[in-house]
Amino acid sequence: MHNQVKRRYYPLVSIVTVNYNQSEVTCSMIESLNLISYPNIELIVVDNASKEDSPLIIKQRFPSVDLILNPINYGFAAGNNFGIMKARGKYVLLLNNDTMLTPGFLEPLIEKMESDPTIGVVSPKIRFFHTPNTIQYAGYTPMHPYTLRNFSIGFNEVDKGQFDSDRETSYAHGAAMLISRDVIMKVGMMSYIFFLYYEEADWCEQIKKAGYKIWYVHNSLVFHRESISTGRMSAMKIYYLNRNRLVFMRRNLKGSVFYKAIVYQFFIAIPKNALKYLIKGKFKLFNAYYRAVGWHLKNLFNPEIHENPKL
Numbered sequence: 001m002h003n004q005v006k007r008r009y010y011p012l013v014s015i016v017t018v019n020y021n022q023s024e025v026t027c028s029m030i031e032s033l034n035l036i037s038y039p040n041i042e043l044i045v046v047d048n049a050s051k052e053d054s055p056l057i058i059k060q061r062f063p064s065v066d067l068i069l070n071p072i073n074y075g076f077a078a079g080n081n082f083g084i085m086k087a088r089g090k091y092v093l094l095l096n097n098d099t100m101l102t103p104g105f106l107e108p109l110i111e112k113m114e115s116d117p118t119i120g121v122v123s124p125k126i127r128f129f130h131t132p133n134t135i136q137y138a139g140y141t142p143m144h145p146y147t148l149r150n151f152s153i154g155f156n157e158v159d160k161g162q163f164d165s166d167r168e169t170s171y172a173h174g175a176a177m178l179i180s181r182d183v184i185m186k187v188g189m190m191s192y193i194f195f196l197y198y199e200e201a202d203w204c205e206q207i208k209k210a211g212y213k214i215w216y217v218h219n220s221l222v223f224h225r226e227s228i229s230t231g232r233m234s235a236m237k238i239y240y241l242n243r244n245r246l247v248f249m250r251r252n253l254k255g256s257v258f259y260k261a262i263v264y265q266f267f268i269a270i271p272k273n274a275l276k277y278l279i280k281g282k283f284k285l286f287n288a289y290y291r292a293v294g295w296h297l298k299n300l301f302n303p304e305i306h307e308n309p310k311l
Contacts, residue, residue: 010040011090011114013106013178016083017045017097018076021052025225026097030062038106042066044083045097048073075195081309084189092184094200096175098225100129108220109178112166120183120212121204123172124220127159135159136224139169139216143201145257146264148245150201153216169216174200176222179207186210188308191251196236198244205252206308235288242270242292250296250305266293 015033019026026045033043046068047055059067068082080094091113093106105124112122126137138154150170154163172179177200187210190199204214249261274289299305 010038011110012088013038013041013091013093013110014083014087014089015041015043015093015095016080016087017043017095018048018079018083019045019050019055019058019097020048020073020079021050022097023050023053023055023057026055026058027061029095029097029099029101030058030065032099032101034062035103036101036106037103038110041106042087042089044068044086046070046079046083048075048079074192077190077194077196077199078192081189081192084184084311087181089181091178091180093176093178094174095222096224098129099126099175100223100225102221102223105220105222108217112215112217113178113180116213118211118213119215120187120207120210121172121177121179121214122217122220123169123177123214124222125159125163125216125218126173126175126222126224129223129225132223133159135163136226137173137175137216138163138218139167140171140173142170143248145253146261147269148249148261148265163216164218166218167216168213170214171201171204172214175224183207183210183212184311187212188310191308193247193304193307194240194244196240196244198241198248202248202251205248233285235284238285238288239292242273242289243295246292246296247305 017026017029030043044066045058048070049072055067055069058065066086068086070079070082084092091110109122109124113119123137125135128134128136135154135157137152141151141153143150187206190203194202208214246265249258253261270289270293274286277286277289
């Protein structure tokens with residue numbers, strides 16, 4: 001706190017959030033944002049062609065918000081990218097619209113970034129909104145090279161201060177990640193190919209490849225309502241999770257690790273999981289697996305898979 005009192009320089013932070021059929025949820029996030037102590041922010045809300053409610057209520061209630069109305073839902077990565085393109089800040093904070101912010105959450109993130117030019121991204125401690133003393137994120141483990149899964153450190157643990165020190169981590173959390181404009185200029189924005197899931201993990205990989213570090217910042221706290229928009233285990237979720245796990249693999253693994261991962265995914269993980277749904281008679285979910293793999297066969301040589309859109 002002592003440092004924050006002395007600080008006279010508050011770099012502009014551009015906060016970008018994507019809205020899809022959740023204008024009321026987005027409004028309650030903005031209400032919490034209006035109570036923060038950091039004095040220099042701009043807020044950009046990107047609406048991904050909401051059909052079920054009117055995003056115009058966001059602008060009516062909060063006239064200072066820069067509201068971008070996309071005519072088509074291009075996905076989460078693209079929605080964030082449209083916001084990043086409009087951002088003027090030294091830093092860009094990507095925030096899920098279903099987060100609730102604590103008044104002093106932004107200062108520690110900026111302090112951390114300003115303290116070391118090799119830090120490219122930071123994320124706060126994230127706790128569940130509905131069980132406010134339970135941790136969702138206090139850093140991530142590395143991605144397993146074959147299963148392409150990783151785990152959130154502290155997930156579902158009661159917060160007793162066991163993660164109350166900053167640490168370098170493998171990935172930031174897509175619900176709240178602060179990144180410097182310089183890094184975006186160097187690395188590019190999120191790949192459009194993902195649409196939903198794995199895009200921020202992939203972005204973190206690109207950022208690490210460019211020589212930057214990712215940090216978890218313990219004394220910044222954000223609450224997360226958790227995935228309201230996609231539901232529990234829908235066919236859409238299964239399709240994009242599995243399609244994009246393979247996209248992530250194709251973009252980030254090389255050499256023998258890549259081939260071993262392909263063998264594991266195609267001959268063990270995907271058949272096992274798909275068969276499970278078939279046996280349970282969940283044909284829609286089985287079909288989602290089938291389509292996820294089929295997409296890759298159709299897009300074996302698609303150059304877009306390896307593109308990083310530039311700012």
